[in-house]
Amino acid sequence: MTEVAVHEVLGEVLSPSQATTYLACSAKWYFRYLVGLTEPTTGALALGKAFHGTLAQNFRQKMSTGRDMENGELSEAFTHEWSLAIADAALRDDEDATELALTGKILVDAYLSKVARSVKPKAIEQTVQGEIAGVRVRGIVDLLDVDGCVFDFKTSSKRPNGISAEHCLQLTTYAMITPEASGQCRLDTVTKTKTVNVVQQSYQISPDDRRFAETLYPMVQESIQDGIYLPHRSSPLCSRRYCGYWRECEREFGGHVAE
Numbered sequence: 707m708t709e710v711a712v713h714e715v716l717g718e719v720l721s722p723s724q725a726t727t728y729l730a731c732s733a734k735w736y737f738r739y740l741v742g743l744t745e746p747t748t749g750a751l752a753l754g755k756a757f758h759g760t761l762a763q764n765f766r767q768k769m770s771t772g773r774d775m776e777n778g779e780l781s782e783a784f785t786h787e788w789s790l791a792i793a794d795a796a797l798r799d800d801e802d803a804t805e806l807a808l809t810g811k812i813l814v815d816a817y818l819s820k821v822a823r824s825v826k827p828k829a830i831e832q833t834v835q836g837e838i839a840g841v842r843v844r845g846i847v848d849l850l851d852v853d854g855c856v857f858d859f860k861t862s863s864k865r866p867n868g869i870s871a872e873h874c875l876q877l878t879t880y881a882m883i884t885p886e887a888s889g890q891c892r893l894d895t896v897t898k899t900k901t902v903n904v905v906q907q908s909y910q911i912s913p914d915d916r917r918f919a920e921t922l923y924p925m926v927q928e929s930i931q932d933g934i935y936l937p938h939r940s941s942p943l944c945s946r947r948y949c950g951y952w953r954e955c956e957r958e959f960g961g962h963v964a965e
Contacts, residue, residue: 716740717930719835719842722876725926731944733959736935737951745950749801752791753810754861757896758848759787760814761859765827765849774822777815784814798947809898813861816902821894826852828886836883839920841927847880854888856880863898869907875922878915939963 728735737743747755763783764775775783788807797803828850835844849857856877869877877891889911897903937959938944945964946952952963 715931716933717927719844720923720927721843721845722872722879723845725922726872726875728926728930731938731941731949732929732935733937733955734949734951735930737954740935741954743951743954746796747791747794749792749795749797749803749806750863752788752795753806753813755791756784756787756810757813757861758859759791760784760810761817761822761848762830763787764818764822765825765830768822768825769827769830774818780814780818781811784811812902813896813898817859817894817896817904820904821906825849825857828852832884834880834884838879838882838923841923843879843883843923845876845880845883847884850884850887854886854890856884856887856891858891858893860893860895861898862895865897865899865903866893866895866905866907869893869909874909874915875919877909878911878919881911882916882919937961 724735724739727738738745760780760783764780767779768774788810792803792807795803829847830849832847832850833844834847835842837843847856848859851857858873858877858880873893877893881887881889881891891909891911893907893909895905895907897905937955939961943949947965949955949963956963
């Protein structure tokens with residue numbers, strides 16, 4: 707494989723996104739975290755960034771003033787976050803920046819009008835770090851409320867059917883390494899469907915969840931340090947549409963990445 711300069715021990719510090727990326731496709735982890743290639747930002751990813759940034763602005767204001775943003779403030783905040791997110795995005799052929807911006811405003815308005823009033827934030831976009839089974843793990847928590855509940859926000863093109871294994875690991879990790887976290891978590895999803903909905907899913911971290919994290923992180927770390935990086939070409943997400951590293955993957959490993 708291509709030689710790269712390594713400035714720290716591989717896998718010395720992991721995150722939930724690193725672990726799930728490695729498990730989904732270790733070659734993708736290799737390109738992103740070892741080689742240091744930046745995956746192009748699609749319009750959908752830009753919308754997600756602007757959505758998160760706008761909610762963060764709202765809840766920071768709420769922490770200092772005790773109130774959520776009004777409509778005018780919300781629109782201004784989203785416009786600012788959208789301009790930052792879309793600046794370097796590479797839109798797919800089926801994406802339109804104007805339509806995405808309009809959708810984003812609808813999504814943040816839906817969350818603020820339906821859910822935000824009941825949220826009492828204590829920390830916003832908090833960087834956390836700790837150890838899980840001897841592995842240093844870090845991440846950024848979207849929101850921690852006054853009762854110690856860990857919140858994660860996301861947008862989706864369809865209504866979620868339960869909480870995915872990826873998000874279970876993420877929430878478990880944050881609950882384990884976030885000071886003052888209670889073990890109670892909530893995943894709030896705003897759907898980009900014809901009728902916009904806000905789906906709130908509560909999750910209580912169990913001993914089995916903790917044991918899974920304690921088993922997984924050392925195994926991922928060991929595999930990374932052993933240099934095991936394989937393309938997962940049989941995955942439904944292994945396609946030129948869903949992976950920005952497909953060109954590098956074909957050059958490095960050969961074969962063909964599906965359209």
